[in-house]
Amino acid sequence: MRKPVLHPLRPRIRYVNPRFQGPAVLAFAAIVATGGAIFWRLVDSEFQRVFLHAAIRGHYAFDSTYDIVRDLLAWHLAGLFVGVFLTGSVLVLLLVAATRHGIGKAVDSLRGSADGDLSTPTGTGSIGEFHRFGKKIDAARSDTLASVLKIRSEAAALADGGISPEEFRLRWDELKHRIRGIAP
């Protein structure tokens, strides 16, 4: 009987980039904390007022303090949810827009590089991680351009002639070696 072939399970790679995810996490935490602080301030002052009013008013037709503030608490909790969710949604949309802009510029730049434009800056903007990423792309393009220009000037110099056959052969081989070094 044939045994089924067992393929070893490949571990799922989860890359985490603290420089990208860190600020987003902090921004969401700030939203939640701010929402909580505002909720606390509002509910605290409202509850103080409502309980005092209920104590003075008399006619205690309730079993617990929760019965007094049920509606008030529900409205404030709903407000907290809506406020935090809407602000969080705006942050998500801003993150998406920043990513689209930053990565879009990087993609344009790489496509331009394929057409030979290695000198126009990527222009990913000044947003931390994308700015750094754009600089890395520009550095790679700049290295490539420097290498190509060097080979080109060497090729042009060799083509001009006036070099001894031995030296020409040496520099020819050197040039071939350099060309092999482009995008290895």
Next chain:
Amino acid sequence: MSGPEAAGGGPLIHRRYVFGLLLRLCVNFAGGVGILFVILFFALSRSLPGDYEGVFHALRNLSPFLRPILAVSVLVYALLACGSTSALCVYILHKVAGPLYRMELILDQYRSGATTRTVSFRHDDQIQALAHAFNLWIGTLRLDRHRWLATMMDAERHCLQDEATCRAKMEEALRKVAGDMARYR
């Protein structure tokens, strides 16, 4: 969330991904508010004394206890919501952060002169267009490199003939290569 920048390589960030993120955030925040409600419900739903005077005094003396109860409840909510939102952010955003990190490694590798392989992200990753654009650039460079080397090798074949022809063909090849490289600016 496709855009003009992404044309040809699929959308940079899929709408489905953004909606999924918003939905998860909604559930997460709703859960946080639900926990806050449960805490406050249990804190406030203790029965008041049966007599009139007892209720009056209980309500009048509630203020000193109310503030810490609310503070602790909100603190628990904030900690839970911050924790779960952070975990959610890391989990969801790694589909953008991962490819970015990967590309950074590949760019470092490329600059160090090591052999650069074709980039491919995980199938559910966003910004796939970045990998396509990088592969297009490297592919074009490699095609050019092959063409330049082929031109030079073709000239070398003439070295089987006399020295002068060989040299003339080599110089011609060099001019062709230099001219071909002029498109890079």
